[in-house]
Amino acid sequence: MNTFNINKKGYYGEFGGAYIPEMLYPNVEELRQNYLKIMADSSFQKEFNQLLKDYVGRPSPLYYAKRLSKKYNTKIYLKREDLNHTGAHKINNTIGQILMAKRLGKNRIIAETGAGQHGVATATVCALMGMECIVYMGEIDIARQAPNVARMKMLGATVIPALSGSKTLKDATNEAIRDWINNPVDTHYIIGSVVGPHPYPDMVARFQSVISEEIQWQLKEHEGKTKPDYVIACVGGGSNAAGAYYHFLDDENVKLIAVEAAGKGIDSGESAATSVLGKVGIIHGSKTLLMQTKDGQITEPYSISAGLDYPGVGPMHAHLYKSGRAEFMSITDDEAMKAGLELCQLEGIIPAIESAHALAIFEQKTFQPNDIIVLNLSGRGDKDLDTYINHFKL
Ligand SMILES: *Cc1c(COP(=O)(O)O)cnc(C)c1O
Numbered sequence: 438m439n440t441f442n443i444n445k446k447g448y449y450g451e452f453g454g455a456y457i458p459e460m461l462y463p464n465v466e467e468l469r470q471n472y473l474k475i476m477a478d479s480s481f482q483k484e485f486n487q488l489l490k491d492y493v494g495r496p497s498p499l500y501y502a503k504r505l506s507k508k509y510n511t512k513i514y515l516k517r518e519d520l521n522h523t524g525a526h527k528i529n530n531t532i533g534q535i536l537m538a539k540r541l542g543k544n545r546i547i548a549e550t551g552a553g554q555h556g557v558a559t560a561t562v563c564a565l566m567g568m569e570c571i572v573y574m575g576e577i578d579i580a581r582q583a584p585n586v587a588r589m590k591m592l593g594a595t596v597i598p599a600l601s602g603s604k605t606l607k608d609a610t611n612e613a614i615r616d617w618i619n620n621p622v623d624t625h626y627i628i629g630s631v632v633g634p635h636p637y638p639d640m641v642a643r644f645q646s647v648i649s650e651e652i653q654w655q656l657k658e659h660e661g662k663t664k665p666d667y668v669i670a671c672v673g674g675g676s677n678a679a680g681a682y683y684h685f686l687d688d689e690n691v692k693l694i695a696v697e698a699a700g701k702g703i704d705s706g707e708s709a710a711t712s713v714l715g716k717v718g719i720i721h722g723s724k725t726l727l728m729q730t731k732d733g734q735i736t737e738p739y740s741i742s743a744g745l746d747y748p749g750v751g752p753m754h755a756h757l758y759k760s761g762r763a764e765f766m767s768i769t770d771d772e773a774m775k776a777g778l779e780l781c782q783l784e785g786i787i788p789a790i791e792s793a794h795a796l797a798i799f800e801q802k803t804f805q806p807n808d809i810i811v812l813n814l815s816g817r818g819d820k821d822l823d824t825y826i827n828h829f830k831l
Contacts, residue, residue: 441686441762443642443753447635450760452752455634457722460618464626465722467541469636475540476533476643488532489647492565493522495529497648499655499811504783511804514659515786515814516652516681525789525816526645526677527558531627533644535562538625545569545624549613551578551606552743553585554820555629560594570594573612575605582743584820603737606747610721630674631751634722638679638751645680652811653684660809667804669694670813671795672765673709673744675751681813682763692764694802695754696795698740699767709738710767711750712758720749726758741770741824742790744816768797774828776800777818789816790824 447453447469455465475481489495497517506513518526538546546563548570550556556572563570572589576598579586589596599608617626631638631645653663668685670678672695685691700708708714708728715726718733727749728736740746750758757763768776777793780786788796792815804810818825825831 439687441753441757441760443635443639447639449752449756452723452725452755452759453635453638454724455722456719456724457634458618461614464617464621465634471541472537472636472640475537481536481540485533485536489529493528493532494520495647496651496655497521499652499659501659502784505780508783509799509804510806511808511810514656514665514809514811516648516811517814518648518677519786519788519792519814519817523558523561524819525554525558526648526680527555527629528561529647529680530629530641530644530676531555531558531562534625534627534640535566535568537640538568538627539566541625543623543625545571545620546627547571547573547613547616547624548627548629549573549606549609550629551575551609551746553578553582553589554744554816556594556596557585557588557592558629559627560589560592563594564592571616572596573599573609573616575599575603575609577604578606578609605737607735630676630747631679631753632674632721632723632749638723638753641676642679642683642753645676646683648677648680648813649682649684652681656809656811664688664691665809665811667692667694667808667810668813669696669795669798669810671696671745671791671815672750672754673747673791674749675754677813677815679751679753681811689762693757693762694798695757695763695765696798697765697767698742698745698773698794699769700739700741702769703767707739709740709745709747711738711748712754712765713767715750723752725749725752726755742773742794742821744789744791745794766798766801768794772797772800774825777825778829786814787818788814789818790821791815
């Protein structure tokens with residue numbers, strides 16, 4: 438059967454794999470050999486599910502957005518990942534990976550972060566488990582994301598500035614990889630999205646797949662069937678989308694829509710619409726689509742939402758794009774901000790600006806009145822208040 442999931446060699450179609458320096462091979466190989474066994478273990482499953490329930494607050498509701506649906510003359514359900522502890526879907530993955538680290542006998546955790554959201558989610562689970570936490574973050578990001586830096590410090594993490602290159606996410610990632618090479622025995626590297634060398638994209642997708650697992654039974658309660666007509670999600674690296682799509686990947690009756698950040702416009706030079714603008718290349722150990730110059734230098738991405746501001750996209754999404762399985766749309770800063778404000782006023786929910794990109798497609802695409810649409814509301818907008826204030830002069 439044709440599958441859009443990963444194959445035995447760690448590829449989605451032509452994308453994925455593990456393109457890593459020799460020195461990193463033992464670390465990644467230890468994880469590759471053990472991750473499926475550990476995840477299948479009943480004591481692992483029990484602990485993971487218990488924490489998702491009692492600590493994260495799952496299941497997250499599947500909410501029928503009545504006024505939003507009325508406005509766009511279709512049926513829109515919001516999967517409320519914004520209601521999770523720490524305010525987004527990222528915690529599903531960090532809970533899974535900290536339990537994985539424990540089973541592998543690791544006691545030191547490293548992570549990279551851009552806007553700080555993944556750093557906060559990692560620092561949170563390290564505090565929960567009493568593990569040492571070191572977060573690498575670009576010096577420029579540290580300056581522009583002060584509240585998240587403070588959160589990580591309060592949670593007991595050490596934040597180390599990355600001083601090389603553009604002093605942003607990709608430089609922080611390089612520092613984290615360097616650290617891991619130097620500490621192969623006691624350290625686990627928690628990657629924050631469905632990116633990086635195999636098995637990370639698959640492992641993170643599996644931890645996030647709880648989203649679509651819940652959508653199935655929740656939709657059954659609402660609509661008497663487990664499958665929506667459409668699943669919509671925003672895509673930075675692609676983890677919330679991977680989780681929302683996961684159990685529907687191979688059922689082509691369920692249409693998938695991936696929404697990327699066009700920034701100031703696809704052709705403006707200030708964008709993060711990776712699949713449209715990207716070319717095949719290697720980033721963070723994975724063969725995928727990434728934005729690069731003619732001579733292969735990674736282009737600095739731009740989006741008003743820090744979480745979508747990533748120059749690559751996970752290999753699953755590169756394959757969904759290339760194969761046509763998912764429809765890719767891109768939304769500008771202004772369109773996203775408008776859609777974010779609209780959700781506030783129609784439903785009383787302040788969304789993360791990342792999630793607002795997904796909401797904005799209702800202005801671009803018309804759905805049938807009886808289409809059942811599930812939109813993954815990846816996070817809440819508290820962290821984005823300053824951006825909303827400046828944009829709308831509130
Ligand atoms: C980090 C983040 C994203 C983007 O990451 P994905 O891996 O693409 O899901 C989207 N929404 C929110 C709220 C985030 O914090």
